[in-house]
Amino acid sequence: MSRLKKILENQNVFFESGKTRDINFIKNKLKLLKKSIIVNEDVIHQALYKDFKKPKFEAYISEFGILISEIDHVLKNLSKWSKPKRVRSSKLNFPSKDYIYSEPYGAVLVIAPWNYPFQLAISPVISAIAAGNTVVLKPSEVTIHTADMIKSILKDIFEESHLYVELGGVPETTLLLKERWDYIFFTGSVPVGRIIAKAAAVNLTPVTLELGGKNPCIVDETVDLKLTAKRLVWGKFLNAGQTCIAPDYILANNRIKADLVQHLKTEIFKAYGENPEISANYPRIVNAKNLQRLTAMLEDTEILVGGNSNTSDNYLAPTLVNNPKLDSKLMEGEIFGPILPVLDYQTEKDIESIVKSYEKPLGFYVFSKNKAFCNSLIQKYSFGGGAVNDTMIHFGNPRLPFGGVGESGIGAYRGHFGYE
Numbered sequence: 337m338s339r340l341k342k343i344l345e346n347q348n349v350f351f352e353s354g355k356t357r358d359i360n361f362i363k364n365k366l367k368l369l370k371k372s373i374i375v376n377e378d379v380i381h382q383a384l385y386k387d388f389k390k391p392k393f394e395a396y397i398s399e400f401g402i403l404i405s406e407i408d409h410v411l412k413n414l415s416k417w418s419k420p421k422r423v424r425s426s427k428l429n430f431p432s433k434d435y436i437y438s439e440p441y442g443a444v445l446v447i448a449p450w451n452y453p454f455q456l457a458i459s460p461v462i463s464a465i466a467a468g469n470t471v472v473l474k475p476s477e478v479t480i481h482t483a484d485m486i487k488s489i490l491k492d493i494f495e496e497s498h499l500y501v502e503l504g505g506v507p508e509t510t511l512l513l514k515e516r517w518d519y520i521f522f523t524g525s526v527p528v529g530r531i532i533a534k535a536a537a538v539n540l541t542p543v544t545l546e547l548g549g550k551n552p553c554i555v556d557e558t559v560d561l562k563l564t565a566k567r568l569v570w571g572k573f574l575n576a577g578q579t580c581i582a583p584d585y586i587l588a589n590n591r592i593k594a595d596l597v598q599h600l601k602t603e604i605f606k607a608y609g610e611n612p613e614i615s616a617n618y619p620r621i622v623n624a625k626n627l628q629r630l631t632a633m634l635e636d637t638e639i640l641v642g643g644n645s646n647t648s649d650n651y652l653a654p655t656l657v658n659n660p661k662l663d664s665k666l667m668e669g670e671i672f673g674p675i676l677p678v679l680d681y682q683t684e685k686d687i688e689s690i691v692k693s694y695e696k697p698l699g700f701y702v703f704s705k706n707k708a709f710c711n712s713l714i715q716k717y718s719f720g721g722g723a724v725n726d727t728m729i730h731f732g733n734p735r736l737p738f739g740g741v742g743e744s745g746i747g748a749y750r751g752h753f754g755y756e
C-alpha cells in the first residue's frame with residue numbers, strides 16, 4: 337500500500353471513531369492552533385520574509401491577525417452551528433418535528449496557493465476541522481519556507497490521522513487527486529481549477545474552488561480623490577499586487593481621471609517613498625517566472641509611474657499605466673502583480689463594454705458618493721464580493737461569505753460559510 341493510501345486509511349479509521357465530531361476535542365485543537373500561531377509569530381514572519389520579503393505589518397494583518405479572528409469566531413459559534421436546527425413543519429407532515437442535522441463530509445483535501453501562503457492554507461483547514469472532518473493539506477511549493485513552517489507547526493498539534501501536510505508541487509498534487517476524497521477545497525488559478533474540477537468529477541466529489549479574475553474598480557466624478565487614491569494604492573500594492581481580490585484595473589470618469597492619477601502618484605510616494613525598492617513596506621514578486629510574466633505586460637504601454645524592475649531580487653516597482661489597449665497583454669487576463677492600468681469612461685455604456693468583456697470577477701469596487709450609481713452597478717454586474725468606497729476589506733469580516741462566481745469560483749467559505 338502506498339504511503340498516501342496508508343495515511344488516508346488511518347484518517348478514515350480515525351474519522352469512523354467519531355473523535356473528529358467531538359466538539360470539545362475540536363475546540364481544544366483549534367485553541368492549540370491559535371496558541372501555536374501566537375507563539376510562533378516570529379517564525380511565521382521569518383518564513384514569509386524568506387519567501388518574498390513580505391513586510392511584517394502586512395503579514396500581521398493579512399496572514400496572522402485574520403486567522404486569529406477566524407479561530408475566535410469559530411470557537412464562539414461552533415456549538416451553535418453544530419446543533420440540529422429545528423424548522424417549521426408543513427401542512428403535509430403535521431404534526432411532525434422537523435430538523436436539519438449537519439454532518440462532516442469525511443476526508444477533505446485542501447490545496448493552497450502561494451500568495452498568502454499561510455493564511456490561505458490554514459483558513460480552510462480551520463473550517464474543515466471545525467466541521468468534523470479529517471484533512472490532508474497541500475501548501476504551495478512556490479513558497480517553500482512557509483510550506484515547511486506550516487508542516488512543522490501543524491504536526492505538533494494534529495495526529496497524522498486527523499490532519500496531514502503533504503509537501504510538493506504538480507506531481508504530488510496529481511497523485512493526491514487520484515485518491516477518493518469526500519471534499520476538495522482548492523484555492524488557485526482558473527486553469528488549475530479546471531484540473532481539480534475534472535479530477536473531482538470522477539468520484540462526484542463536491543468542491544470549493546477559490547479562483548481569480550480581473551477585478552474592476554470604478555471611480556466616478558463625485559469622490560474625494562485623495563481618500564480614493566489612498567485606498568486604491570493600499571488595495572493594489574499590498575503584497576505587491578499579488579492578491580486575488582486586488583483591484584485589477586481602474587475605470588475612472590474622464591472628468592477626474594487626470595486628477596486621480598496625480599493623487600495616485602502622491603499616495604504611492606507616501607506609502608513607499610521615492611525608491612520603493614528600499615522600502616521596508618514593499619514585498620517582492622514571488623519568483624523570476626512571475627516577474628518575467630509581469631514585465632512582459634509592460635511592453636508597448638505608457639507608464640505613468642514605476643515600471644522599473646530588478647531581476648536579482650524579483651523587484652517590480654508599483655506601476656501605473658495609462659489607457660492600455662484592451663487587446664494588450666496587460667488587459668488580457670488577471671494581472672496579479674503591482675501594475676495598475678488606469679482607463680477612463682464617459683458613459684455607463686463604456687463601463688459595461690469593458691466590464692462585461694471579461695468573465696465574472698472575484699472582486700468589484702465602486703468609488704462614488706452617488707448611492708443610486710453604486711446600487712445600479714451592484715445590481716447590474718455579477719461578482720464574488722466587493723466594496724463601496726474601499727477595496728478588499730470585505731475579506732476582513734468572517735460573517736460575509738468569501739468566494740467567486742462563474743470563472744472566479746464555486747462555493748464560499750470563512751466563518752459559518754466555511755463550516756457549511
Ligand code: NAD
Nearest residue numbers: 448449450475476505506509510524525528546547548580
Ligand atoms: P496555481 O493554480 O498555480 O496553484 C495553486 C495550487 O495548485 C498549488 O498548491 C499548486 O501546487 C497546485 N497546482 C499547480 N498546478 C497544478 C496542476 N497542474 N495539477 C495539480 N495541482 C496543481 O495558483 P497560484 O499561482 O498558487 O496562485 C495564484 C492564483 O490563485 C491567481 O489566479 C489568484 O487569483 C488565485 N487565488 C485565488 C484566491 C481566492 O481566494 N479566490 C486566493 C488566492 C489566489
